[in-house]
Amino acid sequence: MRLDRPEAASELPVGADMNRVPLTRQQLARIGPRELQLVRGTLRRVANLPEDRGAQLVAEVAETLRTRMEIDALPSPDRLAFLRNVLTMAERYSRSASR
Numbered sequence: 001m002r003l004d005r006p007e008a009a010s011e012l013p014v015g016a017d018m019n020r021v022p023l024t025r026q027q028l029a030r031i032g033p034r035e036l037q038l039v040r041g042t043l044r045r046v047a048n049l050p051e052d053r054g055a056q057l058v059a060e061v062a063e064t065l066r067t068r069m070e071i072d073a074l075p076s077p078d079r080l081a082f083l084r085n086v087l088t089m090a091e092r093y094s095r096s097a098s099r
Contacts, residue, residue, distance in 0.1 A: 023086070027069040028093040031086070035068065036094075039087045046080070058083065 042061045046054040062079035065086060074082055 022075070023069070023071075023089055025093065027071065028090055030069050031065070031090045035065065036087065036090055039065070039083050039090075043080075043083060043087070 038061060042057060046058055049057065058079045062074060062082050065083070066074055069086075076082060
């Protein structure tokens with residue numbers, strides 16, 4: 001049991017260019033709560049990791065999501081922006097799907 005109080009997780013920046021990653025509803029439906037948790041955790045952790053380890057982590061998570069969503073290739077070499085955009089779009093999709 002932890003007795004210390006870790007600082008609150010920082011807010012995640014929202015992807016500015018929402019149309020950068022064109023995803024279908026079928027692709028977004030392949031992203032479940034566990035994948036969203038993985039992306040959120042990665043985006044929060046990457047700022048506190050050494051640059052080489054952060055880049056490796058982002059690359060692994062982006063590749064995992066690309067495979068899971070059956071995307072042939074990442075739309076941009078910026079994997080961090082890809083993860084932010086996927087997170088934002090998946091959250092929007094899950095809110096609209098639950099209505």
